[in-house]
Amino acid sequence: MPMPHRTFAEVAKRRLVGKEGSERVATIRALLGELPGYRNGPYADLRKWLDGELDRTRTRAKVLHRDSIQVRREGAAQIALVGPPNAGKSSLLQALSDIQIKTGDYAFTTLRPVPALTRIGGVLVQLVEIPGLIEGARDDRGGGRALLGVLRNADAIVYCRAANEPASSLDVVRREVAAAGIEKPAVVALTKADELGDAGGEDLRRACDDACVDSTDAQVVVLAVSVLDDESLDDLREAIWNLTGLIRVHPRRDGVVEQQEPFALAAGATVADLADRVHHELGVSCSGARVWGPSARFDGQRVGRSHVLSDGDVVEVIAR
Ligand SMILES: Nc1nc2c(ncn2[C@@H]2O[C@H](COP(=O)(O)OP(=O)(O)OP(=O)(O)O)[C@@H](O)[C@H]2O)c(=O)[nH]1
Ligand SMILES: [Mg+2]
Known part of the structure; x- marks a missing residue:
């Protein structure tokens, strides 16, 4: 029944x-x-x-x-590349890393966030291209909510716009990011700087000025970059590193600077923090260090556990 x-x-x-x-x-x-x-x-x-x-x-x-397009974090920090379609985000990603990614002279070549690792001063940093942030992203247009979700997880932002496009070409993206309540350390990369040609210097100066007109931009560093110009890429790498707020510290043992990847530590990290990162027991037994580099008054200065380290220091930890 x-x-x-x-x-x-x-x-x-x-x-x-x-x-x-x-x-x-x-x-x-x-x-x-x-x-x-x-x-x-x-x-x-x-x-x-x-x-x-x-x-x-x-x-x-x-x-x-x-x-669910979340990007698994890798490396010491995660930096998002955002900007209008066709701004050259994928090209930058490719120029700064080993990945092969489709680039194209049309909008929406990239459809999902793409991560890639780049080495900056020996430390691996993750870059993520976030494509397709369009007007209305905050209301989920173009899958905007998920894309903004990825952006929210990032540590900092590189805004990309072509140097020969008006500064306003970034407006839509910046509005959507602001409306989503996302505030991160940022730089503006003026891409395809090589396309400005011979009279480029003046154009570029104007483009840089334009990029800073928005009052909230007062602090934002603006860099001209071209994937054809290695020096500009190195400058961008350094600017990205500065966004992370991290410092690179090179360990030295028995008088030899170790060839391994430097340690990436939060700004303000002390000798004790470094020792702890090397090994928990060393963190306990560390009594101080010898320091070469920006935070030392002279080479090999003997400092205590609470000495604050700087980016680029070479440090030999001394254990009791
Ligand atoms: N001359 C020159 N062209 C560039 C440079 N960077 C990118 N391009 C060109 O600009 C076009 C767009 O580049 P993409 O890297 O695909 O741009 P994108 O921002 O990733 O575009 P979407 O994924 O569609 O949002 C391509 O034709 C690139 O070859 C550059 O530094 N110099
Ligand atoms: Mg792309």
Whole structure:
């Protein structure tokens, strides 16, 4: 004796409440299995409804999946490249790292955030191109909410715009970022600087001035870059490093500067912090260090545990 169809409908709805994805699919399948196999009438209608639910659940699962575009963090910091379509973000990403990525002279070449690692002064930093931030991103246009979510996770932003485009070409992106309440240390990269030609110097100066007109921009460093000019790329790397707020410290042991990657430490880190990072026990037993570099008054200065280190220091930790 099958359950009356009205009761079945009630039970089915109750069992589906709050379920999504594979759990919901499994429940719908189970319900379909329990449903009497009439070809017509109320039970057949219930079957049709459940089949529809199955399709809708699968589609939703796909959409949810497509929205989850989070980027796994790697390296000492994560820096987002944002800007209008065709600004040269992918080209920069490629020039600064080893990745191969599609670039193209049209908008929306890149459709999802793309991460790549770059080495700055020996430390790996993750760059992420965030494409397609368009007007209305805050209302999820163009999948904007997920893209802004990735941006929110980043430590700093490189705003990219072509040097020969007006400063206003960044306005849309900056408005969307501001509307999303995202505030991060930032630089502006004026890309494709090589395209300005011989009279470029003057254009560039104007472009740099334009880039700073917005009052909130007072502190923002503006750099002209071209993927054809290695020096400009090195300057950009250094500007990116400054955004991270981290310092690079090179360990030295028994009089030899170790060839490993330098340690990336938060600004304000002390000798004790470095020792702890090398090894927890060294953090405990460290009594001080010898320091060469910006934070030392002279080469090999003997300092205590609480001595504050600077970017570029070479440090030999002394254990008790
Ligand atoms: N001359 C010159 N062209 C560049 C430079 N950087 C990028 N381009 C060109 O600009 C176009 C757009 O470059 P992409 O790197 O694809 O731009 P994008 O910002 O990633 O574009 P979307 O992913 O579509 O948002 C391509 O034709 C590049 O070859 C540069 O430094 N100099
Ligand atoms: Mg791109």
